[in-house]
Each structure stands twice: as C-alpha cells, then as structure tokens.
Amino acid sequence: MLLRMHDLMHDLGRSVIGDELLLVDGEKEYNSSNHNYRYALVLNHEAQMAVCNDEPAKLRALHFSECPEIQLSLLSKSLRILDLGKCPKGNLPASIGKLKQLRYLSAPDMLHEKVPEHVTSLPKLIHLNMSGSIKISTLPDSVEKLRNLLHVDLSGCCNLCSLPESLGDLMNLSHLNLSNCSLLNTLPKSVGKLRSLLHLDLCGCSGLCSLPESFGELVNLSYLDLKNCYDLSSLPKSFGRLCGLQYLNLSGCLKLNLKVDIETVCCLTKLQYLNLSHCPSLMHIPESVNNLKNLHTLDLSRCDWIERFPKRLCGMASLKFVLIQGCSPWLQQRVRESQFKNDMLTLPKFIVERTASGVSSNISLLQTVRPGELEIECLENVTSIEEAAAVNLADKSVLVKLVLAWTPTVGRVVEDEGLLRELKPPGNLKILKVQGYMGTSFSGWIMNMASCLLHLVCIEMVDLPRCEHLPPFGQLQNLEQLTLKRMPIFRKLGTEFCGGSGAFQKLREFTLIDLETLEEWVTKVSANGEFMFPNLHKLEICRCPRLRLKPCLPRAIEWRIQASDEIIATKYAAGSSFSLTLSKLHVADCHLQPKRWALFEYLPALEILEISNYQNEKLPDSLVFLVLLRSLKIDSDNNLEQLCDWLVFLSAISSDQGLAVFPSPNLTALENLEISRNDESQSWCKMQGRWTFQNVKNKPTTFFERELANIRKKGDQSLISYISAVKQLADTLTAFGHTLRHEEIIRLILKHRLGLEDRTVIMSITRRCDDITLNDLYAHLRHVDGSSLSDKSQVSDDIEFTDFDNESYHGSDCMDQQITLR
Template sequence: MQNFDLRAWVYVSPHFDLKMIGKSIISQIKGQVEGLHDLQSVSNSLEEIMCGRSCLIVLDDLWESSCSQLTDLLQMLSNFKKESMIRIIVTTRTEEVAGKIGTVTPYKLEPLSDDQCWALFKNISFLPGCPLGEDEKNVMENIGRDIANKCQGVPMAAQALGFMLRNKAVGEWKNVRDSDIWSGSSTTDDVMPSLKLSYYQMSPYLKLCFSYCSVFPKGFEVHRGHLIQQWISLGFIPPSPDKHITLEKVGENYVNELLGMSFVQYSTLTSLSTREDTKNSMLLRMHDLMHDLGRSVIGDELLLVDGEKEYSSSNGNYRYALVLNHEGQMAVCNDEPAKLRAIHFSECPEIQLSLLHKSLRILDLGKCPRGNLPASIGKLKQLRYLSAPDMLHKKVPKLVTSLSKLIHLNMSGSIKISTLPDSIGKLISLLHLDLSGCCKLHSLPESFGGLTNLAHLNLANCSLLETLPKSVGKLRSLLHLDLSGCRNLSSLPESLGDLMNLSHLNLSNCSLLNTLPESVETLRNLLHLELCGCTGLCSLSESFGELVNLSYLDMKNCYDLRSLPKSFGRLCELQYLNLSGCLKLNLKVDIETICCLTKLQYLNLSCCPSLMHIPESVNNLKNLHTLDLSRCNWIERFPKRLRGMTSLKFLLIQGCSPWLQQRVRESQFKNDMLTLPKFIVQRTASGICMSSNISLLHAVHAAELEIECLENVTSIEEAAAVNLADKSVLVKLVLAWTPAVGRVVEDEGLLRELHPPGNLKFLKVQGYMGTSFSGWMMNMASCLLHLVCIEMVDLPRCEHLPPFGQLKNLEQLTLKRLPIFRKLGTEFCGGSGAFKKLREFTLIDLETLEEWVTKASANGEFMFPNLHKLEICRCPRLRLKPCLPRATEWRIQASHEIIATKYAVGTSFSLTLSKLHVTECLLLSEEWALFEYLPALEILEISNYQKKKLPDSLVFLVSLRSLKIDISTNNSQEELCDWLVFLAAISDDRRLAVFPSPNLTALENLEISLNDESQRWCKKHDRWTLQNVKNKPTTFFERQVANIQKKVGQSLISYIHAIKQLAERLAVIGLGQTLRDEEIIRLILDHRLGSEDRTLVMSITSCTDDITLNYLYAHLRRVNGFSLSDTSQVSDTLNSPTSDNESYHGSD
C-alpha cells in the first residue's frame, strides 16, 4: 500500500455538512479547529495543511447525491494552488452516489455466498454440546439453510437471526422461515426484513431497551452501566422471579443479548491482557443499520431539536427528546406534553432550563458546559436518572435530595462541592452515586448511611476527603466502592466489614492509609481489590487470608509494605497479583507463599530488591502466562528448568543482571516462550532461504517492546507481518539497529512498516541509518496522539527531524549523537502552537549543531513555551538565536558558545530560569556573558571550575539564593576572602533602590569546594554562610561609581553620561526600576571630585520629574550647604539619551 504523509477518516452520515467534514479532517491532522467559523476559513486551513503533501482521505457512509454539493466537496478537498497528491476513498450505500463522485470504476462489495451465510448462521445458532437428536438436527439444518439464504448475504443479518434462534424449538425456526416479512417490499432505504424479524422475535422488554438506544444520535457512544441505569429508570427492565437477581443483573443480560445479535457493539476492541473488570466500563455503540431499525420502530415518540435548524412541534406523543446545539431558553421543556420521559442535551452552551414536566424520568446534561442545575429541578418528582457533571454548585442542592425516586445521580467533576446536605440520606432509591473529582469534598454526613439500596459509589479523586462515616457500614447493597486518589484518607471505619456484598474495592493512591481494618476478613464476596500506590501501607493482618474469593489484587508501589501475612497462601482463587515496586517487601520468605497460588495467571514482581531467588516451586504455577521480573537486579538463583509452567507465554527480565539474562537463555523453556520486553532479531536459515525471528512478535500483546538488531530483518514482508499498529496495549516501543553493520533491508523501508499503535506513549529510535523518515513519523500528530516521550539516538545520516512540535501531549524529547545535524529551526515545530506540553528537552553530543532558533514564529512565540528542564551536553558550537529559551532549570556541560554569546540589550533576558548547573566550562572569567541575562536566577552550581578568577558577570545574579562552586584550581586565600566579603556586600545591602523589593536578601547560602588551605581559612573564620560575614566594604554600586570616576577622569559631562548608562543598564536586566533621583544624587555627591562644582546640582534637578526641588534643596543644604544655580549644559546632558560614542563599558 502506498504511503501517505497525512490520513483522515470521516464518518459523513446522511446529514451532509461540508464545514463539519472539513473540520473533522483538520482536527485529525492538526489536532485543533479553533477559529474555523465558516466554510472559507475551513477551506483555507485545508489548503495550508495539504499543499505539497500526499494525503489519504476516507469519506465513510456518504449519502448526498446532489451534484452541486458533491462538486463543492471535491473542490474543497483537491483544489489547491501547490501540487499535492490527494487520494479520496468513498463508501456509500447507493450506486447513484458512487456514479456521481467516482473517478474510477466503483468497487462493489459482494455479499456473502449462501454457503458462507449458512456457516456463520450455524456457528452461532448451534451451541457446542447441544442435546439434539440426529433427525431433529437435520430438520433444523434444512430450515436454517433456508433462513440463511434469505439473509441476502449480509453477515449482520445472519448473525442476528442465528443468535436469536439459538436454543429455540423447531417450531420457532419454522415461524421465522415462513414469516410474511420476507415477502414484503424492500428498497435500499428500507430496513432489512431479516433485521425486522430479529426485532420482532425479541421479548417486549428487550424491544423497548433496543429502540431506546436509537434516541442517541448516530455514531453515539454510551457507557454500558449508564445505559442499564436509564433502562431501569424508564421501567424497561422487569424484576426477576429470583429475588437474588438484581435489576442491574437483568440489564446486563439484556446487553449481552443485544451484543450477541449485533444490535449493539463495543465501541473499541479490547485486548486479552486488559483487567477483568474492563467489560463493565466499556462503551457501546450501534451500527447504522441497527440505528435505522431503532428509529423506524420508535417512530413519532422521539423529538429531535437541533439549534441549527428550525424547530416546530406538531405531535403530542413524544416520549423522548434529543436536543443538540441549543442556546438560551429551552422551549421544548415548556411546550411539549406530559408524556415526555427523557431529555438528552448535547453541545448546548448556556442552556436555560425551565423544567415543568413532572413525569420526566431522565435528565441528561452530560455533554453540556459547566453550569448550575435549574431551580425547577425539585419539581421533577418522578425523576430517576440525573446526569449533571461539572456543575458549579458549592454543595449538592437540597432540591436534588427531595427527588426520592432518584436511582442514578452523577455530579462528577463538580470542583466546588465541599459538603453534602444531611438530607442526602433521603435518596433511599439511589443505586448509583458518582461524586468523583469533587476535589473540595472533605466529609460525608452520618445520614449517608441511609442510602441502603446504593450499589455503586464513586468517590475517586476526592482529594480532601479525610474519613468515612461509621454509617457507611449500613450500605449493605454496595457492590462497587471506588476511593482511589483520596490522598487525605488516613483510615477506614471497622464498619466497612459490614458491606457483605462488596465485590470491587479500589483504594489506589490513598497514600495516608497505613492499615486495613480487621473487619476486612468478613468481605467474603470481594473479587477485586486495588491497593496500588498506598505508600503508607506497611502490613496486612492475618485476617487478610479470609478473602478466599479474591481473584484480582494490585499492590503496586506499596513502598512501606514489609511482609505478606502467613494466611496469604489461602487466597486460592487469586489470578492476578501485582507486587511491583514493593521496595521493602521481604520476598526471601514470601516468594514460597506466592508459589502456592496455583490459579495465578499474571504475576508481577518487578522492582522488588529483596527478591534474590526464584524457587523450584515456581513450577507449581501451571496457569501462569506472564511473569514480570523486570529490574530485579539481585536475583542469584533461578531454576534450570521451568517445565511445569506449561502456560507461560511472557517472561519479562528488563533491567535484570547479565547473569540472570544468560541463565534465562540457557533454561529449558517451551519454544514459543518469549523473554520480554527485549527482543533481539536473529537470522535463521531454512534450506537455501534466509529469514528472521521477528515474525514471532505477531502474537505478542505486551505493554513494552524493545526490538534490537533490526538489521537482521531479511524482508519488508517480515516486518509488515508483525502488525505493530494493531497492538493496542503497547505503550513503550524501542526500535534499534546496530550502527555501521550491513543490512539486507534498507532502514527507511523497514521503519515504514513498523508503524506503532495510536496508544503509544514512549518511542525510541536508535541506530537508524536512513536520510529521511517514513510517512507515519512525519505525521505523528495525527496517528500518535498520546505520545509523551521521544528519544532519537545515534542517527548518523539525519540532517532534518520530523515536526515533533505538533505532538500535543509530548513532554520529554531527547536528541543524542546526531553527527551531521546542524540546525534546530522552525520546521522542527511543524507550525504554530508547537510543543505546548514539552517539559524536558535534552541535547547530548551534537558536535555539529550550530544554531537553535528559540522563537517558533514571527510573533515572538517561544519554541518551548512551558519548558521546565533543559539539558545541553557537549554541544560546543551551539548558539541560541535570537534569545535564550524559556525554561526554569538548565544544565550546561562543555557547551562554551552558549555561555559566551552576547545578546542585544533588552532582547534576551530570561525571567523564568531559577536553577542553573554549569560544568566543564573552560572560558576565561571575563568571557562568561550568560549571567548578564539571568536576573531571576536563584540557584547556581558551577562544577569543575579551573580558573583563578571567578566570572565577572556573577554580580548580575541579584536574585541568587544558593551558590555552589567546585573550584579545582589553587585560588589564593586573599582572593577568596575578598570575594566572600564582596558577595556579602551585595547580598545584605538593602538601601539600594535598584533591588526588586526591600526584603530581598539575595544570597542565603554559599557552598564551595576548595583546596585545603582555603578550607582551613573558612572554618577558622566561620565563613561557610553569608550571614556570618561582617565588616562589609562599600556596596556594589558604590564600587561601580568609583570605577566610573577613574575611567572618565575630570570630565563632568562624561561622568554624568556614565552614571546614567549604569542606571539604565541595571534597569533593563531586571534589577529594578531606573535609579531614583536621590540615589543618583548620593552617588554623584559622594564621588565627585569636589563640592565646588555647584553647576552639578542644577543639572540633577531637571533630570526627572519624580523629585521635587524642595527635597533636593533640603538634602543638599544638609549635606554640603549648596545653593541652587543654573547650568543648562549639564542639565541638557542628563535629559538627553546617551550617545553610542560616549557609552561606558567599564567593569560590571
């Protein structure tokens, strides 16, 4: 398949909107669509993006047949001034549309053959082990073939009917085959008879549940659990005759039925490696055909209100309303009949609700911007389901607690809510309560225990919540409790043990929690327990072993956990165990206990430093498929044979000792077992053919992969067969070639086929010998949206890098050993708004890099606007243009040009840099220009300093609080003493007006690595910190003025010029405002040659308007007894700008 720079997939739907199609393409490629309010701006943006590039666009499900509309569509996507290669694929259900828009012969997807339809139908309808007699089975097969032949080759129809008829009697099969629906009229716009038949065979309640799904717009995604809650709210789920089966359980069965018939489907495919409870949190969606069927069934019971279209109400039978893109007063809520049961709002900013429908059961504000609930909410006495996340209330309104029939309440993300009303306990029907992300909620009232029917409680990330009320034990119906991220929760009440039905408990990242209550032993129905990140948890009681049904236990990063209880071996149902990062856990003993858990399928012991051996008893774990020993660097013993571990697929030993890695290679494993994440590509010979083992990665679904020795791949097809793009669980990928080694396949072609999945967060490319990058690397912004970290290492032919700047989630970027890379320019950004989240940027061993353009655009936008840490090592030629980058912490090593470069005054001062570490700089003390531009620097460390004199520009670091210097030369004791006293002078003198504030103390601590003689002097005189330095000499500014006087001699005019320029220069670099007049007066009077120069006095009076004549006269009379006279020459000099030829360049 041809490679494209850009790709986009647009679901068009019957609602044809050129602007929305264009914005969808732009959002997928560029990631942002701000400011595109009309079709012309959309077209201009598309031209800007696509000009001169190759692009593949898929327009899925196009219905529009108007020639003028289709012409406008093609013109918008292809009429560009510059040469571009645009390929457009269109899918449509009508040959008319295909004929009008197609430029090549349309490809018509052929239906399944009758035999293929029958095979699919049979596979679904006949369950394995079904007790059918031979005669009965033959009869059913004949009927089934007839039904399959009527499905018109549509696999969805065959699947729906096959699932619907499983376990049904022969008579029901005959009824479906002989139904009159098959003989009804059918056009391309009609719902297929086979789908109608499947619908008609449903139970009455299931029909209601299915048709309700079509209330949502096409392409919708809805949370599985929330959908069930809405069905319950509308009375669509009948109670089970078995009192032990809840309404939610019946709802789960309904969802499974609809899934089996393909009437709904999961929004995304999941991996086998995902957690056990993932299905409970999956999103569901409807296929378009099923949506059409649902809309045909629901008929005039659904009211659609689109704010972009004219609204007219003509029907009194509406039961459901879908409101889109609406602003202002919501008229439908007032005008429509009392039969209205559910209202869903989507993209309705600043909606003003006046809810008068006392019969309303569902109010969904889930996709509206932040706001407040309407005051009329308390009148909705029949309301069962209220979804109002991100509200601005400071507490849950009392009106809400009057809704006694409410079963679902979602106010998640309401960041201002701090308390719940005592009346919350009145919501006795409540089944589901979501307050997650209410970060100011600090307590729950005792009345909370009144929610006796509550089954799901989500308090995740309520970070101020300190404790739970004792009454929480009254929530006997509770099944799921999520307290993850409650960082201030320090204890759990003993009454927690009264939650006898609790099956899922999440305590992740409750960092203050140091123990679990003893009563936890009574939670016999607990299946899933998460303690990940409970850093204060130090022990588990012996009663922990009473959780005999526990199947999932995550204790990752429980740093203080010391040991497992002896009863831990009684967790006989445990399948998933994660002890990664339990740094203090004593696994010398506990490893034997773990090896008794024979049902384990996943075991993670990574980063456990006490793990020193893997016992032979590990062979007891016959069901284990993944064993993670990553970064267990102290393992000294490992079994020679692991023949008992017949299910083992993945052994992860990243960061382990070379001994262990060698031992694993020598151990006798099954041939198909892989040691991950490191995978070394090796060539294998089969007869006269040569191939590589990279094909083994085809079946691997791991979170991390480090593929090394890619030069051993023997064909492009081998790499393509790995299908990296389909490995959705992969988040970290390393692609490494061995430098300067021969290749069978060119690196560029190989990299093109190793396209990672969209979920990738970490990417490292090493040893790549190509001169350019493949399409997916040039288009990362649209295909790798979640990428956080990139490392590019050892790229000997790389002169230009991909436009990493458009990766909107990128936080870390490292460039290392790129020997011919010369310039870091604006093309690196890929456009405006670059590197919005980049926090760390590292440049190492870029010996030819000469220029870094620190501004990304002409309007002065920084290339890295939010950079925190910048590290530049061994980049000796690098210069920063036009100014210093914006960062808060730097490390500069052996990169002299950065420190020596001088900038134009006022253009390159860094007000963000607070910490700097310089090492291996061999410049002379007077060549250190960088410090002149760092007025906000607070912490400075200089390592391996080899000059006898410290940098002159240190005096500009007036915000400096801490200074550490490693002096490797033999400075004299006198030089050191003078320098210490000088630092004390500039740090403690608070009289000078140029300092930013009167409480500035500047340097607070000084640490110096010295030779023995200087160390003895400092200890003797107690000079390790500046606070102890006394007998300070003249201040810094007094020294400067005195130095000026020596430079300019007896010329009064030159002297005044020098004083003015000193003041202006100090103001520009951020030392404060311009020197106040009284300061200039004091400096001049203190250091001028004689008081007889009374002409000087009048010259100062006219230098600024900020000082009054009375103040000056009183001051001068007190000091020298001067009287005022006029000398216009000096006055003009002080009021005029300093000329370049008279500028002063004295020592600063």
C-alpha cells in the same frame, strides 16, 4: 450516556434508529412534530423545555449537556436512562423520585452531602454514578431499597468516611467503585454478604486502615484494587478464602506487612495478575508462589528490598511477564535465572530475538500483554512487517511509556521506516523514546504526533545516524521535556522544528547532548520576536562544540553548558540579546582563555554561577558584568595563584604576599563563595599538620579547608568589603612582624567580622606588644559582643566549647571540603 464513535458507524446508527433519535440545541430553533422519539440529546437549558413540553410518552433515554436547571417533573415516567454527566455541578431535584422506571442514573459532581433519599426510591435502578461528588460523607440507610443495583460508582467522593451496614443488603451488586475515597477508613462488616460482587475498586483509599474479617466471604470477587492504600497495615485472616480472585493490585501499600501476608496471597490459586510494586515490606518471594499456577503477570517493580527469590518457578506454567523495573541488579539476575521456559518475559524490558529457524521472532509474545511501560530493544531482529503489526501497540490503552530501540550498526531484515510505521502507540502515551533508528525520514504517526498523541509530555531521540530533520514537535501542546542525543549529521535546529506558531508552549526542559555537527539554533521563530521555547525552565547543552545561538540567547531560567565553547565565546548585538530570565548557570569543561568568556556580558540577571573543572589561573574578565550575582562556586584542579577569596584568607594566614586579592570589586551582591579541589591551597593547609579528620568521602580535611572553602555573607556587611578588610588587617600585622597563623585567632576573625573601629583597636594592641596574644584579641572581641572575660582560663574554656572541636566533625555532612561559616 454519550459515546464517541467513527463517523461511518455514527451515520449507520442514525440510519438504523431513524426517527427515534432527537438532537436538540437550545441555541437553535426547535421545530419537531414527531412525538415518537425514544432517545434525546439536549444541549442547553433552553432546549429542555421544548422537549419536556412535548410530553414524549415513549422517551426512554435522555442526555443533558450544559443544562444548569433540570426540570424532571415534566419528564416521561417511562424514562429508563438519565445522564447528567455534562451538566454543571448542582443538586438532584426531589422529583427524580417519580421516575419509577429509571434503570440508569449518571449524576457525577453533585453537591449533596449524602446520597439523596429520593434516589433510594427508584426500585428498578441498576446503575448509579455519583462519582466526584466531593461533599458526600455517607450513604443513607435506605440504600437497602435499591435491591436491583448492579453497578455503583462513588469514586472521587473524597469526603466519604463511612458506609452503612445496610450496604450488605444489595445482594445483586456486582461492581463497586470507591477509588480515591481518601477518608474512608474501613468497610462495614456486612460487606461479606455481597456474594455477587465481582469488581471492587479501592485504589487511592489512603485512609483505609483495615478490611473486615467477613471480607473473605466474597467468594465470587474476581477483581480487587488496593493500590495506594497507604494506611492498610494487614490483610484479614480470611483473605486467603477469596478463591475466585483473578486480579489483585497491592501496589504502594506502604504499611502492609507482606512479611506475613505474602503467604496468604500465595493461597489465591486463581490469580492471573498480581501487583506487588512499591511495597517496602516485601523482603522475599516464598517458594509457595509456585501455587499460583494461573498467574500470567507478576509486577515487582521498585521492590529493591527483596533479598530472597525462588531458584525455580517450576509450577507457574502460565507465567508470561515479570515486571522488575527499578529492582536491584541481584533480583533482576535471579528472576532471569529462574525462568523455566524461554517464553517468560521480564518486563518492561523486552529483547527481540529471532527463533532458531530465523524465519520469525519472539515479538509476537507481546500481542497479549498490556503493560503500563514497555521497552522494546533489538528491533533489528524483527523478520517481517506483519509480526510488528500483529503486536497492535495502538490497542494497548494502558501504555504510557514506550521505548523503541534498534542497534544502530547491525544489519536489518526489515527497513526501520516500515517497521516504525507499524509500531504506532496508543493515543494516551505520555513518554516516548526512539533509539538507534536508521531511517532518513519518519513515518506518518511521528510526523502527525500533534493530532494522534495528544498527551505526550516527554520525547527522547537518541542515536539517529541518518537524521537531518526532525518532526514538528512544537505542536505537541502538552510536551514538557525534549532530549536530542547523538545525531551525527544533524546541523541546524530551525523553525521547521516548531511546525507553526504557538510552538512548545509547555516545554520546560530541553537537552542537547553529543551533537558534534550541530552549528546553529534559531532561537526565535518569527519576525515579531516569538521565542522557540517561550516558557523554558531548564536548558542543558553538553558537548556541542560548534553550536551557536542565533539571533540571541534563548529564554530560560536555568542553564547547564558543558564542553560547548562556542556558546561561551559568541558575542551578540547589544539590546535584544540580553537574557533577563536566566538566574542560574553551571558551566563545565570550558577551555577558553579568561578574555574570551563573552557570555557573562549578556546575563545581567544571573544570581547563581557554578564553574566546574576551571583550567585558567585567572577568573573570566566578564565576571564584572554579573552585578546581581549572589553565589559563586568554582571547582578547579589547576594550581592557581590568583583564585579569589580562599587564597585571600590563606594569604592572610601565611603572609604570602604573592597571593592576590579577589579581582572583581563589582560583585557587590555576592553572598556566598565556594572554592574546591584546588591542589595548591589544600596542600598548604595540610602542611599545617594539625586537626586533620576524615569527612564522609574519606578524604583528609583540615581546619583551614573546612573554614575557608565556603564563605557566606553575614549581616549587612558586603562580602567583598569584608574580604578586603581581612586582607588589610593581615598586611598591617605583617608590617609589624605579626601574623594570623594561629587557628584560634583566624577562627575569631571569621566569627566576628571585624569592622574598621575593631581593626584600629587591634592595631593599637599590636603596637604595645611584642606579639599579639590570643587573650588580648579574644577579650576585645567579647567586649564588642557586650561581655568580658576575667581571666585566661575562661578564654581557654570558651574556645574548647566552640563548634570547631575534633568530635564535631566526625560523621558530618561535609562534601568537597566545604563548610558554611557561622
């Protein structure tokens, strides 16, 4: 196989192996008279012919790379190792069966529908890797011939649905990897005959329904991974006989009945690692958990259904780590109370504490743990650089999330900069958070993240009181989320933040919170107009009161701006300053006067706008520029007198001529309007005194609140024209001494959306009658719908049948008194 190593080690190996190693690149001229080499690396299909034609009798190991057509018939019959891992997808030739001395075969991503018969004619084969061969559905019965097999890897063979009973004849098999074989629904009964099996990986076998009763005969099994076996409903009764099991992962076994099976698990006295995370049926941890005297790590993450936990863990002397991330506060507290010795840890959170003598800290306890997530707090209690270096975070290869947190205002024994230098994480880290760091600069590994942390997708920098300049995060090619929070002397977000061209290519979310001194963000990083964040989806800016965006608005799809008035008020040059990508905007806690809301002028593509905690009596003047706006939601505690459509309808109902019509006829695309938390309007509604119920928030709501808070476009009629029509109708009726005060009448108007001809008919009705009657209006509207009523009783019955009766609103999903009109 092909291994990677340090250059010095590589050179040492080359010097030791001498002339026995041959490296051939088909794109270069091949010229070798040495036929004594034992190991060859062939780097494309032209090169393989040169190697094969030399007939190297001593050749023992051969690695092919980028060789689509493999000719094995010419190879030495003494070949021991054949690695095709870097070749394109294809089929193994039948001639492979002639390599009778072959011990190691790596042929992933093959296109066979089953493991070829000629592979089973390799009697000395020890290692077989056909992982990722997505067409393989089964193994041949002749697999029993491979009696020397120790290691089989069929991971990712997603069409593998069954295994033959002859599998049990592989008496020497010690390692079997069937992970992500999602169609495999059971194992053969003969699996119990694999007495040498040490390692069994069934992770991601989502279709696995059961394990055979013979499973308990695997007495030497030490590693069993059943993670995300979603359909596994129970463990066999014999499971408790797995007396050698040390590692058991049941995470994400959603259907597993752990109410019963937990007692079986607690019989596995040699267990060192037990993962029960994401198991919804786990309701309690029994006292018998104390039987697990060798248990080192217990993972209960996101098991927030647990209702009982032992008061004492008195028999678990080896227990070091209990992972309780995402568990209920009650369980977290109970676990901490159950600690019978001071050095047991509840991970992922680890709090650094100094020993009684003060000469050392407990951070050394992290030397042996290898968690997937780790949150180290109170780093100011570390007493020496050597303590931190001994933890060796860089060697914890499974670590994907790391939080490094200091308490900002507390004194230190070790300087933050030196300590951070020794806390370098592993190269596969995906999430990093640094909080409370008091250094004025950053250590080398943070400044060079682009070369040593290639997989980072999320960075959060919080509470950095001395930070004026940030590392060049822009060169992290996989970074998707970036948050900067509470950095009191940070003033400018400039081009040095990018670290060069092509920055932030994958960044999707950027968040700035509580940056009170931040004054400028340079949104473009080059003269040719390259945006700092070219593919940004979501931008959130909260409580950055001085921030201005220069030279133009950033490119993003969704914004949230809170208590950052300068961004709303800033005017930009025409043309290039327009944002053509922004479609959704939420503005909160902006206290500018309506004439100073300049931002809307530069958002011609905006379709959804939400304004929270609006404090003015008029809407912003710049709303007229939002010609494509489809949805407008306004949340205001102010006692407004001119707040668009809700008040228009209230005006129609109450004949209050002081309430003005919606101020912006330019919003012709508007389809949805919501107005909530307006005290004056709600007070008026409540004065009507009828049909008051409780919604899910236990706040009183009336018919008017429900029906008028949320207005949606219906059919092809413009919402603005409809609002104006209803207002005109109300004014006309008022002139004749009539109103639309009755709930039944306004319901009919809302439901039918009267047109000009309909209003003319209703006007004629009002001229003939002293008062408009419900029956006259309803009969006309039913006539418009193509039906008629014969008598008054039918009107009443039909009204009671509508969706607006009392019972239909009990237990509804009304939120903030908003209901969609039908």
